[in-house]
Amino acid sequence: MRRIISVLMENEAGALSRVIGLFAQRGYNIETLTVAPTEDETLSRLTLTTPAGDHEVEQITKQLNKLIEVVKLVDLTEGEHIEREMMLIKLKATGAQRAEVKRTSDIFRGQIIDVTQNAYTIQLTGTTDKLDAFLRAIPEASVMEVVRSGVSGISRGDKVLSS
Amino acid sequence: MPAPARGHFEVLSLNQGNIVEKLSGGDMLIRALQDEGVDVIFGYPGGAVLHIYDALFKQNQIQHVLVRHEQAATHMADGYARATGRPGVVFVTSGPGATNAITGIATAYMDSIPMVVISGQVQSHLIGTDSFQETDMVGISRPVVKHSYLVKRAEDIPETIKKAFYIATSGRPGPVVVDIPKDITNPTDFFDYDYPEKVSLRSYSPATRGHTGQIKKAIKLLSEAERPMIYTGGGVIQGNASEQLTEMTKLLGFPITNTLMGLGAYPGTDPQFLGMLGMHGTFEANNAMHHCDLLLAIGARFDDRITNTVSKFCPYAKIVHVDIDPASVSKIVSADVPIVGPVDVVLDEMTKLLEPEVAKRSDKQKQMLKEWWEQIEGWRRQECLKVDREGVSDETIKPQEGVQAVFKATDGKAYVTSDVGQHQMFAALYYPFDEPRKWINSGGLGTMGFGLPAAMGVQMAFPDEQVVCITGEGSIQMNIQELSTCSQYGLPVKIINLNNQSLGMVKQWQDMQYEGRHSHSYMDSLPDFIALVESYGHVGFRVEKLSELDDTLKEAMSLKNRLVFVDILVDPKEHVYPMLVAPNGSMRDMWLKKGVRT
Ligand SMILES: Cc1ncc(C[n+]2csc(CCOP(=O)(O)OP(=O)(O)O)c2C)c(N)n1
Ligand SMILES: [Mg+2]
Numbered sequence: 001m002r003r004i005i006s007v008l009m010e011n012e013a014g015a016l017s018r019v020i021g022l023f024a025q026r027g028y029n030i031e032t033l034t035v036a037p038t039e040d041e042t043l044s045r046l047t048l049t050t051p052a053g054d055h056e057v058e059q060i061t062k063q064l065n066k067l068i069e070v071v072k073l074v075d076l077t078e079g080e081h082i083e084r085e086m087m088l089i090k091l092k093a094t095g096a097q098r099a100e101v102k103r104t105s106d107i108f109r110g111q112i113i114d115v116t117q118n119a120y121t122i123q124l125t126g127t128t129d130k131l132d133a134f135l136r137a138i139p140e141a142s143v144m145e146v147v148r149s150g151v152s153g154i155s156r157g158d159k160v161l162s163s
Numbered sequence: 164m165p166a167p168a169r170g171h172f173e174v175l176s177l178n179q180g181n182i183v184e185k186l187s188g189g190d191m192l193i194r195a196l197q198d199e200g201v202d203v204i205f206g207y208p209g210g211a212v213l214h215i216y217d218a219l220f221k222q223n224q225i226q227h228v229l230v231r232h233e234q235a236a237t238h239m240a241d242g243y244a245r246a247t248g249r250p251g252v253v254f255v256t257s258g259p260g261a262t263n264a265i266t267g268i269a270t271a272y273m274d275s276i277p278m279v280v281i282s283g284q285v286q287s288h289l290i291g292t293d294s295f296q297e298t299d300m301v302g303i304s305r306p307v308v309k310h311s312y313l314v315k316r317a318e319d320i321p322e323t324i325k326k327a328f329y330i331a332t333s334g335r336p337g338p339v340v341v342d343i344p345k346d347i348t349n350p351t352d353f354f355d356y357d358y359p360e361k362v363s364l365r366s367y368s369p370a371t372r373g374h375t376g377q378i379k380k381a382i383k384l385l386s387e388a389e390r391p392m393i394y395t396g397g398g399v400i401q402g403n404a405s406e407q408l409t410e411m412t413k414l415l416g417f418p419i420t421n422t423l424m425g426l427g428a429y430p431g432t433d434p435q436f437l438g439m440l441g442m443h444g445t446f447e448a449n450n451a452m453h454h455c456d457l458l459l460a461i462g463a464r465f466d467d468r469i470t471n472t473v474s475k476f477c478p479y480a481k482i483v484h485v486d487i488d489p490a491s492v493s494k495i496v497s498a499d500v501p502i503v504g505p506v507d508v509v510l511d512e513m514t515k516l517l518e519p520e521v522a523k524r525s526d527k528q529k530q531m532l533k534e535w536w537e538q539i540e541g542w543r544r545q546e547c548l549k550v551d552r553e554g555v556s557d558e559t560i561k562p563q564e565g566v567q568a569v570f571k572a573t574d575g576k577a578y579v580t581s582d583v584g585q586h587q588m589f590a591a592l593y594y595p596f597d598e599p600r601k602w603i604n605s606g607g608l609g610t611m612g613f614g615l616p617a618a619m620g621v622q623m624a625f626p627d628e629q630v631v632c633i634t635g636e637g638s639i640q641m642n643i644q645e646l647s648t649c650s651q652y653g654l655p656v657k658i659i660n661l662n663n664q665s666l667g668m669v670k671q672w673q674d675m676q677y678e679g680r681h682s683h684s685y686m687d688s689l690p691d692f693i694a695l696v697e698s699y700g701h702v703g704f705r706v707e708k709l710s711e712l713d714d715t716l717k718e719a720m721s722l723k724n725r726l727v728f729v730d731i732l733v734d735p736k737e738h739v740y741p742m743l744v745a746p747n748g749s750m751r752d753m754w755l756k757k758g759v760r761t
Contacts, residue, residue: 010366014301014313025306055497062490068310068330071366163365 002031003057004076004083004153007046007064008161011037015069019046022067028052028060032085032128032150043071043163049128049151071163080156086123086149087131088113092142093120101138108134119144186356188317189218189348192281195324197224198358201252203243203623204228205236209256210296211283214348216254228623228652231644233260235616237267238642241276242620245603246578248403250277250331251620257283258296261342262303266610268338269307273607274424275401277336279327280304284313284344300342309337317347317354325362334369335488336401369487373504378512380500381459381483385513386520388457389531390479390538391417394440394469397424397606398462398486399506405429405599407510408461414514414521416532418539420448422463423591424606431595432575437539438548441469442743443588446547446753449741451539452477453751460484462506465495466607475749485509547741548592551756555734558708562586562661562733565712566593569631569659572716577629577657578621580604582614582638585667588739590633612641618656619645629657629720636662636686646699649726657719658728660692663735671738675754696728703728 009015016035023030028050035046052060057075064070076083093101098120105112105122108130114121124134128151135146155161186194192215196204203226208216219227230236233255240251251271255264261282271278284290285297301311310330312323320343327339385391393415399408405428412419412429419429420440429436438445440452452458458480463469470476476496484491484498485506492501502509550563566589569577579594580603581587587604596602603621605613618632639660649656669684693703702725706715712731719727744752744760754760 014311017302018305021305055493059490059494062494066488066490068364068367 001051001053001077002049003052003060004047004049004081004151005057005061005064005073006076006153006161007048007073008038008071008163009044009046009067010069010071011042011044012069015044015067016046018067018069019048019064022063023050026059026063028056032148034150034152040163047150047152072161074155074161076153076155079159081153082156083127083151083153084125085128085131085151086125087134088121088123088147089135089143090119090121090145091138092118092144094118097142101142104134104137108137110134184356185353187214187218187348187350187353188320188343189214189350190221191317191320191354191356192324192343192348193218193222193225194356195321195358196252197222199324199328200249201225204252204254205230205239205243205620206254207233207236207256207260208254209258209260209283211257211285211345212254212260212348214345214350215281215283215343217350218348227254228619228648230616231647232642233263234266234612235619235642235645235648237264237278237280238270238610238613238616239620239623240278240280241267241271241613242580242603242617243624244271244276244278244620245617246600246621247624248600250279250328253278253280255280255282256296257285257300258298261298261300265304265307266612268304268340270605270608270610270613271338272307272309274397274605275336276338277331278338279324279331280338280340282340282342284342286346287315287344288346290344300340304340307338308340309335311340311342313342314344314347317349317352320347321356321358322362325359326364329362330364330367334367335398335491370504371508373485373502373509373512375512377500377502378509378516381502382513382516382520384457384481384483384500385415385459385517390454390456390535391415391459391532392451392455392457392480393417393419393459393461394422394452394463395419395425395428395461396422396463398464399425399428400462400599402462402487402506403599404462404505404507404510407507407514411510411514411517414517417459418451418536420444420452422466422469422606423604425463426591426602427596427599430597432597436595437543439591440750441466442471443592443739443741444743445592446545446741446755447539447542449743449750449753450542453749454538455480458482460498461510462486464491467495470495471743471745471748471750471752475747478749545755547755558710560706560709560712560731560733562589562663562737563593564709565659565661565731565733566590566633568712568716569633570594571713572720573629573631577601577631578603578618578625580614580618580621580630580632582632582634582641583609583611583668584635584638585663585671585737585739586633586635586638586661588668589661594633611638614638615642615645615656615658618658619649619654622654622656623652630655631657631659633659633661635667636660636664636689636692637666643695646696646701646726650700653724654726655722655724656726658726659716660728660730661733662689662692662730663733663737664689665735667735667737668739674738692728692730696726701726701728703730705730705732707732
């Protein structure tokens, strides 16, 4: 199943390459990856999604924990959590298509953030499934460019991941 | 104020009322290593480390051993670390110096050996420009280090060095690389020097003891077992827990086996010891593993050279696994009772709890254990290590006999290093070790070329001890240039070359799996080893007859201050047995001799 692993690590040069290297070295997959500093600028928060069974995810988390720069981590999929991904998508929108694209975007609570004579650029936020559903809902031929942020996540309730 | 280092160019300044030393980056590095207690560094100079070597020149507290190839420097530091338990230290220059060190770093990594490798790097402003002798050392070494640092400011040198040693030696030990750009060690820039007594890292805190609840569960299983078995690995040696292991094992009266990396953790000549296990393990050890109903694994990692087919591994056993590294637990074989903690502390606690349990063993339990031992003695009577001399002339030397003769000539007390191949397995099987840290070999990576430099590192640490390198004519040629280093530093290592004129282990596999097609497993055009070692100023003996073996070895060992190379011509057809049957075999499926299997 798809796991969302959230890692708090030292905001140091080289830390990211160690995480990625570990996945490459041990043959694990990374589907999406996002990383940015947190409110404490000495720490970065990295979120990645990986398809892994129970045994594999145990190894992944143990091996990640062994990296010296990794401070803490959590497999968000183990508990209740919120996940979000953002997509920027540029669509051909001319003539009658314009209204159609706008309608679909509205249904998915997308925002049109840039407009030209021929195209709309839409911003859409939600779970990976929702973004996938939007892509299925629009005609494939109208898609000019898709940029996705990768998944970010946080656990529900009062639980926090902190150093 | 710390005592000033001899010969340093010093500037003193005031900092918050305290007099502090001002040192250049290069001097700080050397001072930090002195303050860390380093007594010897194995290395090779070059452009990027010239400032460092100049700082080294100005002191005489740390000895430097100039090697002939950087790979050998890492193996020497590794041998030093394995024998002493203290981290080995290496200096290499940037680019080719750094890349040459990689094999040795990977070797140490696979066997969890503490090592600090200091590599020079091109000047900071040149990094990333493909400058002369630039290589991304942090990047290229990343998969084979426990951790690494690129030092960005000279001020950071003392703390980085402290952290490097702390990480290399604590928890599950391993190699740490510290990459230092040349400008950082510039002799004309001075900084306050203060070596921290301690460092702590918020993201790194190895376990200091085992979980008591888990330990109690293990005690229960150990008390109830009918066919118990103890299997221990290199972790017991690196974790300095041999004493604790021996005490607990004797208290329990259980059979015990060691991995290739764990030999010497339990006395090899003790009757409870069943010999090594695994691919070339003994008949009794592998059978006891297969049939046990409780397996106590300590500081071992269920390597594929141990388990054979994992799904057929220990089919009847509950498994207790003690290890300092949580990632090793349930990685290959899932543990019923995992215990994460330092093995010495955990075993101490277990022994305390086991004492009353053993005291109240019922007659029935004692009977079960007795029956288990009877079964084991039955396997032992197979005498799987008996040397088979069928079909060879009286004077033919079997490689096993070469090792047995070395055991005799050294009273079984030598430090023995080995290379990789058949000779390594023969050494492991025919030279029982009664003490930890005396058997030194590359088990995880299996690095040919390890033996001689590792022996040199041991000899540097223990100048008065007998150090023997059991090697093959293939392996020895991978770092033979170090004979020159041995001359320079007067290292009286005894090299025992089990010369079968072939890459024996490769040939054995080709015999067994490729219908004897010996594709490139011959060593054609071997040198005259005697003439070769003599040209370096050493002593060489050649033995071709069994009747001359003991006397020659005796003489070799008696030359206390000389390096002696004993070239022993052994039966080139010999195979190593037992050998686990693969693929799809379990641990009780073994080849016992040519064409004979269980
Ligand atoms: C650096 C390296 N290259 C290749 C191998 C593969 N290998 C394993 S054993 C062996 C043969 C070793 O020959 P020798 O040192 O003569 O030992 P023998 O098996 O003959 O005793 C080889 C090539 C290795 N372990 N290490
Ligand atoms: Mg050979």
